[in-house]
Amino acid sequence: MPTTVAAATTTLRERLDEAVAAQWTDVSLRRWLNEGIRDIARRTRHYWDVDTIDTAANDGEYTVDDDVLHIKHVYFNPDGDTGRQIPLEPRAFEAMNQVWWDRQDQAAGWPTFFTTYGYAPTLTIKLYPVPSSAGTLTLHVIRLPAELDVTSGTGNIDIPTGWLEMAYDYAEYMALRKDRDPRWQEAFQMYEAKVQGIIDMGEYINAPGEFVPTGSGVLPSWLTDWG
Numbered sequence: 001m002p003t004t005v006a007a008a009t010t011t012l013r014e015r016l017d018e019a020v021a022a023q024w025t026d027v028s029l030r031r032w033l034n035e036g037i038r039d040i041a042r043r044t045r046h047y048w049d050v051d052t053i054d055t056a057a058n059d060g061e062y063t064v065d066d067d068v069l070h071i072k073h074v075y076f077n078p079d080g081d082t083g084r085q086i087p088l089e090p091r092a093f094e095a096m097n098q099v100w101w102d103r104q105d106q107a108a109g110w111p112t113f114f115t116t117y118g119y120a121p122t123l124t125i126k127l128y129p130v131p132s133s134a135g136t137l138t139l140h141v142i143r144l145p146a147e148l149d150v151t152s153g154t155g156n157i158d159i160p161t162g163w164l165e166m167a168y169d170y171a172e173y174m175a176l177r178k179d180r181d182p183r184w185q186e187a188f189q190m191y192e193a194k195v196q197g198i199i200d201m202g203e204y205i206n207a208p209g210e211f212v213p214t215g216s217g218v219l220p221s222w223l224t225d226w227g
Contacts, residue, residue, distance in 0.1 A: 053139065
């Protein structure tokens with residue numbers, strides 16, 4: 001069950017042994033909770049989500065949502081072809097010259113590759129070939145958590161179930177550090193140990209699978225291409 005920002009603030013105050021705001025304001029505590037979940041998301045990359053982008057015919061460039069940290073997979077679904085998801089192959093932008101040569105915006109049927117350039121909030125995804133018909137892009141992404149409303153303290157904390165204590169550890173160490181209380185180092189060490197444990201665990205939700213060759217017996221290039 002999601003934890004409200006209000007409940008999290010109360011729990012954090014219990015840790016700090018300050019039931020009523022004196023040394024630390026509620027806004028400060030909420031801001032540190034917000035920083036904590038963002039740091040967890042950036043370092044563990046476990047905030048896996050799905051975004052969609054409506055595409056138009058003969059238009060191959062689109063702005064990605066500004067909370068996206070990493071694009072894992074992209075699929076193209078042509079309009080009128082219900083249920084079909086065409087996987088697109090990722091390529092670094094500098095590697096695309098070997099693919100499109102002098103025709104970056106060549107339109108031909110459906111896209112085969114995708115690449116990106118820029119950075120949030122204007123990170124751009126570029127398709128090649130440019131789709132000649134409209135459709136929908138489905139992006140499997142690693143994202144940042146939803147921002148906490150640090151002023152009002154309403155809503156829930158966007159963090160995976162079972163990880164909330166890490167956000168408390170982060171906010172606690174930041175609060176104690178601001179107060180020049182040496183106990184901040186203990187809270188910091190607890191936070192670092194837990195985050196590193198999640199990182200070392202790897203894909204904590206998705207069980208490791210088996211790579212199955214395609215019909216031609218060839219493994220996908222993203223697995224075998226050392227470049």
